[in-house]
């Protein structure tokens with residue numbers, strides 16, 4: 001175990017940033033999001049829940065994929081170089097770290113995504129344990145231990161000190177120069193946090209029955225109409241979600257050629273996967289059902305039981321209509337308190 005006084009954090013980050021890009025929670029215009037560190041940035045490690053998740057580090061909201069240039073009658077294709085530089089991603093909470101496992105299942109299986117894979121390969125991930133989970137957190141339902149998240153390095157903040165332990169070779173190398181510490185303060189904090197977690201209102205959702213064997217039962221439930229009635233189709237829930245990974249590919253005419261880029265898309269939008277014959281899900285009920293069936297039934301039934309939700313609580317906090325996945329789980333039978 002190593003330690004670093006939080007008062008020395010900027011100094012450490014400045015030194016690290018001389019050789020590698022650092023991405024971590026930064027406060028900008030009253031919001032905290034993952035951003036690239038520069039000396040003087042308002043780092044906010046203690047923010048429990050960044051507005052957007054850490055997935056942007058591997059799957060950015062917009063990225064260029066290739067360019068086409070035309071000269072006379074000839075067209076040339078320019079590839080976009082992959083991001084092959086090492087970087088450090090700091091302050092990742094256990095839920096967001098778990099989301100990388102879900103994204104890997106999508107982007108690193110056939111068809112393999114080289115843009116995502118390059119970033120994953122070059123990242124050193126420093127997770128940060130939670131000590132003050134709030135009433136919107138329910139990650140423990142999905143196998144996350146927020147008191148001991150994974151990553152190349154795990155860190156904890158206790159009384160103004162950052163404690164760090166390496167889990168991989170590159171993690172160990174990253175923190176090698178820091179001062180040695182004993183782990184007693186960390187163990188004490190973990191025990192206190194586990195007591196809080198146990199008492200959270202959504203700590204004990206019952207996910208039994210959310211699997212491929214109950215697909216038609218969940219799909220045909222009469223509850224979907226009521227559950228989705230207030231949905232605006234704004235897509236906020238998908239944009240803040242660490243596990244949503246749908247994207248669109250578009251061409252932009254720059255005047256000198258065409259830029260082909262991809263950008264996040266949302267299954268909540270009426271033009272999502274729009275085809276010449278129209279759309280497969282013409283109503284918001286169908287779109288709403290698709291989002292939650294995918295997270296709770298389709299994805300786990302195709303991925304060894306792994307749900308495509310990590311209980312981060314962002315959709316609970318951000319939906320303007322107060323709709324969310326917990327309400328869906330409860331309505332479809334997943335509330336142990338109702339049994």
Ligand code: SF4
Pocket residue numbers: 230231232233234235236237238268318319320321322323324
């Ligand atoms: S954030 Fe809420 S209102 Fe907006 S699309 Fe998602 S469920 Fe619907």
Ligand code: SF4
Pocket residue numbers: 237240241242243244295308309310311312313314315316325
């Ligand atoms: S569905 Fe909601 S709680 Fe689950 S990972 Fe996405 S934003 Fe977080």
